[in-house]
Amino acid sequence: xxxxxxxxxxxxxxxxxxxxxxxxxxxxxxxxxxxxxxxxxxxxxxxxxxxxxxxxxxxxxxxxxxxxxxxxxxxxxxxxxxxxxxxxxxxxxxxxxxxxxxxxxxxxxxxxxxxxxxxxxxxxxxxxxxxxxxxxxxxxxxxxxxxxxxxxxxxxxxxxxxxxxxxxxxxxxxxxxxxxxxxxxxxxxxxxxxxxxxxxxxxxxxxxxxxxxxxxxxxxxxxxxxxxxxxxxxxxxxxxxxxxxxxxx
Amino acid sequence: xxxxxxxxxxxxxxxxxxxxxxxxxxxxxxxxxxxxxxxxxxxxxxxxxxxxxxxxxxxxxxxxxxxxxxxxxxxxxxxxxxxxxxxxxxxxxxxxxxxxxxxx
Numbered sequence: 001x002x003x004x005x006x007x008x009x010x011x012x013x014x015x016x017x018x019x020x021x022x023x024x025x026x027x028x029x030x031x032x033x034x035x036x037x038x039x040x041x042x043x044x045x046x047x048x049x050x051x052x053x054x055x056x057x058x059x060x061x062x063x064x065x066x067x068x069x070x071x072x073x074x075x076x077x078x079x080x081x082x083x084x085x086x087x088x089x090x091x092x093x094x095x096x097x098x099x100x101x102x103x104x105x106x107x108x109x110x111x112x113x114x115x116x117x118x119x120x121x122x123x124x125x126x127x128x129x130x131x132x133x134x135x136x137x138x139x140x141x142x143x144x145x146x147x148x149x150x151x152x153x154x155x156x157x158x159x160x161x162x163x164x165x166x167x168x169x170x171x172x173x174x175x176x177x178x179x180x181x182x183x184x185x186x187x188x189x190x191x192x193x194x195x196x197x198x199x200x201x202x203x204x205x206x207x208x209x210x211x212x213x214x215x216x217x218x219x220x221x222x223x224x225x226x227x228x229x230x231x232x233x234x235x236x237x238x239x240x241x242x243x244x245x246x247x248x249x
Numbered sequence: 250x251x252x253x254x255x256x257x258x259x260x261x262x263x264x265x266x267x268x269x270x271x272x273x274x275x276x277x278x279x280x281x282x283x284x285x286x287x288x289x290x291x292x293x294x295x296x297x298x299x300x301x302x303x304x305x306x307x308x309x310x311x312x313x314x315x316x317x318x319x320x321x322x323x324x325x326x327x328x329x330x331x332x333x334x335x336x337x338x339x340x341x342x343x344x345x346x347x348x349x350x351x352x353x
Contacts, residue, residue, distance in 0.1 A: 036353055037353055039353070124353050126351065126353035127351060127353075128349070128351055148353065149349060149350040149353060150353065151270055151271065151350035151351065151352045152271075152274075154271075156349070156350055171349075173317075174317040175318060175349075175351070176349050176350075176351050178351070179351070181350075181351065183352050188352075216347075218269070221278065227322060227325070227345065228325050
């Protein structure tokens, strides 16, 4: 049930989706992988929208060079665990939600346990090996995955509904080389908002999701475009051979 | 002789190549280029990339094959890197070449 206090807090958005919509958000549990450039704005906006439970995983400590983009963390947090900093800010920005933080490195052995029975997985990672792990868990547990990636003024995003749409491996079968990527805060801010919007739409069950489409943003040209995607029947993560295995289980 | 040349000119194809992200920084946004009939996808991109050593090395490996993470599209359809040598270019094709961006 939505309390009177919540009704007042969410008044303006309940004009859009009513008691029913707000209730859906309140019941939801969203897993955010990373409290960095993408994770910061995503977590903040999902928190103020009233997502009932947010779980945020990060392994890092706040560094001064993070502060141009990781807006959950302040100058005073330098040297502090990102999870502790995130928990503090998010609980203050909305005390009516539950914020769980886990200080851990996401790996093959713990990804499934960390994600648990979340209703959605937000990819706010900075590398493909971990993204592929999130993708594997999303497929295994049939949980949607909201992908975003950035570099400089460029960004990309897509929404993955396992077995219905192209998965991350269908789209990107091979990881690009790791690098120290250039970035200005507005880019993860922008791409993070696309991911957060997708999460809300998915939970509300309204609108057209960014599925089977790769959204590509070029901030320098102020130009957005999209590329049509389709499932790869031979995909190593969600292809037909995997389907057979899954059915046999 | 003249007639032959005219025919050859008629057959010359125009193709639009679009790069994204880091590749766009190296090569520019949209490149409209001519291609002779029978040009393959990989030959077309090599012809453009050869003008920029850093760009060439970002896209191709030391054996001259597309680096495996590079995404190739022809008229909105995905082309597998391993098929790029046998995929022929047609007049008016729109080609896209891009790397996934990894930051977060």
